[in-house]
Amino acid sequence: MSVIDISALSGGLKELPPLSLYIHFPWCVRKCPYCDFNSHEAKNGFDEMGYVAALLADLESSLPQIWGRPVTTIFMGGGTPSLFSAAAMDALLCGIRARVRLHPDAEITMEANPGTFESDKFKGYRAAGINRLSIGVQSFDPAFLQGLGRIHNGDEARRAVDIALTHFDNVNLDLMYALPGQTPEQALSDIDTALGYGITHLSAYHLTIEPNTLFARYTPANLPDDERSADMQEAIEARLAAAGFEHYETSAFARAGYQCRHNRNYWTFGDYVGIGAGAHGKISSHAGVLREARYKQPAAYLKAVAAGKPVQEAHKVGRQDLPFEFMLNALRLTGGFEEELFAARTGLPLVLIARELKQAGQDGLLERTGGLIRPSLKGQRFLNDLLTLFLNDGD
Amino acid sequence: MKHIRNFSIIAHIDHGKSTLADRFIQFCGGLDLREMSAQVLDSMDIEKERGITIKAQTAALHYKARDGEVYNLNLIDTPGHVDFSYEVSRSLSACEGALLVVDASQGVEAQTVANCYTAIDLGVEVVPVLNKIDLPAAEPERVCQEIEDIIGIEAIDAVRASAKSGIGIEDILETLIAKIPPPVGDVDAPLKALIIDSWFDNYVGVVMLVRVKDGVIKPKDKIKFMATGAEHLCEQVGVFTPKALQRSELRAGEVGFIIAGIKDIKSAKVGDTITLMKTPAAEALPGFKEVQSQVFAGLYPVESHDYDNLRDALEKLQLNDASLKYEPEVSQALGFGFRCGFLGLLHLEIVQERLEREFDMDLITTAPTVVYELLMKDGEVIHVENPSKLPDPAKVEEIREPIITAHILLPQEYVGAVMTLCNGKRGVQRNMQYLGRQVMLTYDMPMNEVVMDFFDKLKSTSRGYASLDYDFKEYQASDLVKLDILVNSEKVDALSLIVHRQSAQFRGRAVAAKMRELIPRQMFDIAVQAAIGAHIIARETIKALRKNVLAKCYGGDITRKKKLLEKQKAGKRRMKQVGNVEIPQEAFLAILQVGDK
Numbered sequence: 001m002s003v004i005d006i007s008a009l010s011g012g013l014k015e016l017p018p019l020s021l022y023i024h025f026p027w028c029v030r031k032c033p034y035c036d037f038n039s040h041e042a043k044n045g046f047d048e049m050g051y052v053a054a055l056l057a058d059l060e061s062s063l064p065q066i067w068g069r070p071v072t073t074i075f076m077g078g079g080t081p082s083l084f085s086a087a088a089m090d091a092l093l094c095g096i097r098a099r100v101r102l103h104p105d106a107e108i109t110m111e112a113n114p115g116t117f118e119s120d121k122f123k124g125y126r127a128a129g130i131n132r133l134s135i136g137v138q139s140f141d142p143a144f145l146q147g148l149g150r151i152h153n154g155d156e157a158r159r160a161v162d163i164a165l166t167h168f169d170n171v172n173l174d175l176m177y178a179l180p181g182q183t184p185e186q187a188l189s190d191i192d193t194a195l196g197y198g199i200t201h202l203s204a205y206h207l208t209i210e211p212n213t214l215f216a217r218y219t220p221a222n223l224p225d226d227e228r229s230a231d232m233q234e235a236i237e238a239r240l241a242a243a244g245f246e247h248y249e250t251s252a253f254a255r256a257g258y259q260c261r262h263n264r265n266y267w268t269f270g271d272y273v274g275i276g277a278g279a280h281g282k283i284s285s286h287a288g289v290l291r292e293a294r295y296k297q298p299a300a301y302l303k304a305v306a307a308g309k310p311v312q313e314a315h316k317v318g319r320q321d322l323p324f325e326f327m328l329n330a331l332r333l334t335g336g337f338e339e340e341l342f343a344a345r346t347g348l349p350l351v352l353i354a355r356e357l358k359q360a361g362q363d364g365l366l367e368r369t370g371g372l373i374r375p376s377l378k379g380q381r382f383l384n385d386l387l388t389l390f391l392n393d394g395d
Numbered sequence: 396m397k398h399i400r401n402f403s404i405i406a407h408i409d410h411g412k413s414t415l416a417d418r419f420i421q422f423c424g425g426l427d428l429r430e431m432s433a434q435v436l437d438s439m440d441i442e443k444e445r446g447i448t449i450k451a452q453t454a455a456l457h458y459k460a461r462d463g464e465v466y467n468l469n470l471i472d473t474p475g476h477v478d479f480s481y482e483v484s485r486s487l488s489a490c491e492g493a494l495l496v497v498d499a500s501q502g503v504e505a506q507t508v509a510n511c512y513t514a515i516d517l518g519v520e521v522v523p524v525l526n527k528i529d530l531p532a533a534e535p536e537r538v539c540q541e542i543e544d545i546i547g548i549e550a551i552d553a554v555r556a557s558a559k560s561g562i563g564i565e566d567i568l569e570t571l572i573a574k575i576p577p578p579v580g581d582v583d584a585p586l587k588a589l590i591i592d593s594w595f596d597n598y599v600g601v602v603m604l605v606r607v608k609d610g611v612i613k614p615k616d617k618i619k620f621m622a623t624g625a626e627h628l629c630e631q632v633g634v635f636t637p638k639a640l641q642r643s644e645l646r647a648g649e650v651g652f653i654i655a656g657i658k659d660i661k662s663a664k665v666g667d668t669i670t671l672m673k674t675p676a677a678e679a680l681p682g683f684k685e686v687q688s689q690v691f692a693g694l695y696p697v698e699s700h701d702y703d704n705l706r707d708a709l710e711k712l713q714l715n716d717a718s719l720k721y722e723p724e725v726s727q728a729l730g731f732g733f734r735c736g737f738l739g740l741l742h743l744e745i746v747q748e749r750l751e752r753e754f755d756m757d758l759i760t761t762a763p764t765v766v767y768e769l770l771m772k773d774g775e776v777i778h779v780e781n782p783s784k785l786p787d788p789a790k791v792e793e794i795r796e797p798i799i800t801a802h803i804l805l806p807q808e809y810v811g812a813v814m815t816l817c818n819g820k821r822g823v824q825r826n827m828q829y830l831g832r833q834v835m836l837t838y839d840m841p842m843n844e845v846v847m848d849f850f851d852k853l854k855s856t857s858r859g860y861a862s863l864d865y866d867f868k869e870y871q872a873s874d875l876v877k878l879d880i881l882v883n884s885e886k887v888d889a890l891s892l893i894v895h896r897q898s899a900q901f902r903g904r905a906v907a908a909k910m911r912e913l914i915p916r917q918m919f920d921i922a923v924q925a926a927i928g929a930h931i932i933a934r935e936t937i938k939a940l941r942k943n944v945l946a947k948c949y950g951g952d953i954t955r956k957k958k959l960l961e962k963q964k965a966g967k968r969r970m971k972q973v974g975n976v977e978i979p980q981e982a983f984l985a986i987l988q989v990g991d992k
Binding site for chain 1: 918938943945947948952960964
């Protein structure tokens with residue numbers, strides 16, 4: 001991977017981290033009651049080519065910040081990107097290749113939701129250059145799918161996976177557990193169904209009640225309690241381990257060689273440009289680490305792009321916040337990170353957080369061996385407690 | 396002197412004392428309308444909010460009576476709560492008369508009765524006034540009868556008034572002049588001035604509110620405090636109208652203030668007598684006593700680095716409140732803090748609230764306790780005011796607890812429930828007296844049961860109708876034990892308490908159960924135990940949390956994730972660490988939230 005030595009300029013970062021590209025697609029058929037992502041029901045349809053043009057204009061306005069840097073991964077998330085046609089995706093990827101140096105080996109992931117699957121369309125996506133699919137299955141059980149407000153049923157979920165595997169060899173399934181009324185057996189049954197397919201990656205999320213969602217306002221009464229959901233998690237981890245999936249991040253499991261490179265770049269505190277409505281970016285330079293966010297409402301975003309200013313909010317991450325932000329990401333990796341990575345990504349010496357590291361070690365939350373820093377099993381379970389140690393209190 | 400009337404107002408909380416005082420001031424032109432904030436004499440925020448008077452205040456008023464003469468009326472506003480009975484007695488002994496203000500719809504309450512008896516004992520003329528006469532629920536005849544039945548003074552011609560609407564104000568003033576005798580005193584005798592109250596002013600130092608009994612005091616006089624022996628130079632004298640007004644002298648019979656460049660309020664004690672060094676009085680005025688703290692509690696800063704701020708705040712409060720006692724204390728559980736002594740529970744609450752409000756302190760207060768008297772095996776008698784400091788029981792011959800006599804005045808229908816409550820608190824009934832529709836119950840009760848939660852329970856049992864007055868009776872030997880609370884085998888000293896052996900088992904179980912509710916689940920199992928000595932009498936387990944982790948975190952909204960964790964951390968910081976367990980503040984008051992069996 002090519003890197004550029006900018007130490008002479010930054011005085012901090014010796015080299016710039018790998019660069020990813022995130023593209024947000026803000027529309028869904030219907031908003032799910034648990035979802036707190038930037039998604040909007042496409043009641044009156046939307047102009048897909050208009051949005052593609054806006055994305056490319058948005059990317060162009062970011063080019064000065066990433067000048068010359070190769071893009072190693074692309075992730076098209078949503079919303080529901082698979083509401084877009086293969087032609088639109090092809091136009092988008094062509095436009096991107098024309099504007100940035102896309103690594104020949106780049107991982108290009110697209111999120112897709114069952115209920116939007118047609119075989120031809122997915123063949124087209126593959127032809128456009130997309131080489132990894134992430135399918136929002138959530139569950140194969142129709143009762144739970146209905147409870148989650150999903151537009152698909154169990155059969156459609158299975159059909160979607162079949163179609164995906166017909167055209168793609170690198171496929172992730174998103175599953176959720178600790179669903180209202182779910183038993184550990186039912187959670188495992190979903191995992192088993194998923195493992196019955198030749199998928200390479202699986203994400204198993206504990207259903208979280210996020211603020212400002214319908215579920216936060218009308219919380220389902222029969223959510224499994226802490227004991228039960230923890231039992232589910234342990235059973236799921238054991239089942240996936242037995243099936244040869246490595247548990248490499250809090251909720252992510254992969255066959256050897258199939259960890260999601262795009263997400264790994266987030267978790268190793270890499271850089272990413274985020275284009276599209278509400279997309280977030282993190283870009284390092286000689287001036288430090290910059291975070292920026294695009295306008296969230298699709299209409300506002302399109303207007304802002306037309307005016308040449310898609311970024312709504314941008315701020316430099318302060319020196320005092322960098323260690324926490326690094327840890328917030330890096331400690332999600334069960335295998336941890338190499339000690340040098342901290343200085344390489346933050347430009348700060350590791351000794352700055354020696355006290356916190358020591359405390360975390362004493363609390364049994366962190367292990368340090370052979371130049372690696374990693375959360376212990378306890379640290380993985382109580383990651384929030386581990387992370388709060390690195391929060392800057394201003395004292 | 397015959398145109399002077401010194402009087403105070405006795406009234407129950409909310410019966411309209413402060414409003415009435417305001418009307419007097421207004422009527423006599425003491426303040427312009429624009430200067431009248433509601434309830435002038437209650438100057439602290441807490442006083443206004445709670446409708447109680449904590450510090451005595453005065454107003455010297457000029458009233459042109461119907462007989463054409465101008466009278467000099469000195470109103471001495473007294474505190475109205477059981478905790479401040481000594482201050483009340485000093486205020487009353489500075490007067491020749493007292494207005495007994497009774498709410499015409501609610502009738503007489505225990506506190507009023509107690510203060511009235513104090514007044515009568517001191518030879519003060521009590522003049523009854525029915526207030527709130529314009530309320531639809533007013534029953535003047537019944538209430539007059541009640542005053543006669545309960546207090547035993549003539550009340551048939553009690554003035555009917557409404558301070559709020561301004562009805563009968565002049566009638567009260569006329570009655571006051573007719574019934575209350577003018578002060579007697581000898582202007583030529585050696586100076587005797589009674590300190591009614593004192594407080595600290597940032598500009599002039601200690602201000603003393605005094606009643607001159609004999610003699611004259613002028614600026615430049617060298618004065619002496621007869622109880623403390625302190626000597627000072629009088630700098631200013633004057634009266635409050637209620638604005639401070641300097642005068643060239645204060646004479647026998649008058650009420651006013653003295654400023655003598657005193658820095659420390661402890662040398663100007665309420666009840667002390669001021670005399671002149673040149674011509675000292677032979678003996679002090681009677682009735683002075685050192686106030687004793689009745690209730691103790693530990694006050695700890697939530698954040699240990701606030702310790703110095705807490706000390707500064709206590710120091711400042713003490714400038715105006717000589718009855719507040721404090722000394723540094725170290726608790727294993729709570730770190731550095733102060734053991735504070737209070738006159739009573741209300742006093743504790745007021746201090747706590749002022750610290751939080753005026754000084755912005757974040758406090759943990761331990762459950763209040765009383766002072767125990769211990770007879771040791773070697774014959775020595777010691778006092779213990781902190782349960783965790785109780786010596787090894789093997790060395791103790793007997794533990795004595797303070798017993799109070801409680802007078803509870805309540806409507807008949809609640810007698811049964813209140814008696815059950817008193818019996819449950821180890822009370823021994825001494826008397827029961829039917830007074831019209833009300834009943835006066837007299838109980839001897841262990842004070843430690845009273846400071847726990849008795850007052851709140853009494854109020855809820857009687858739907859707020861019962862009123863309580865109590866005074867210390869004696870120390871009595873009792874079968875008391877120390878109950879310790881252990882969290883993961885570590886004794887939490889701040890939670891130790893002294894209880895009667897009979898209720899120890901129940902209390903222990905109840906506190907442990909309450910603690911289980913109040914301590915949040917953590918990364919490991921937590922055992923909460925209650926123990927008497929080495930004997931564990933109750934155990935509860937708080938099961939470990941299984942996990943605490945965010946399911947998703949990608950490149951998106953890092954700021955929100957950070958806020959979420961900051962919130963978790965802030966919650967933890969408000970807890971105290973005992974061993975490896977984080978205990979929230981509420982848990983240190985768990986004992987107060989425990990019911991009786």
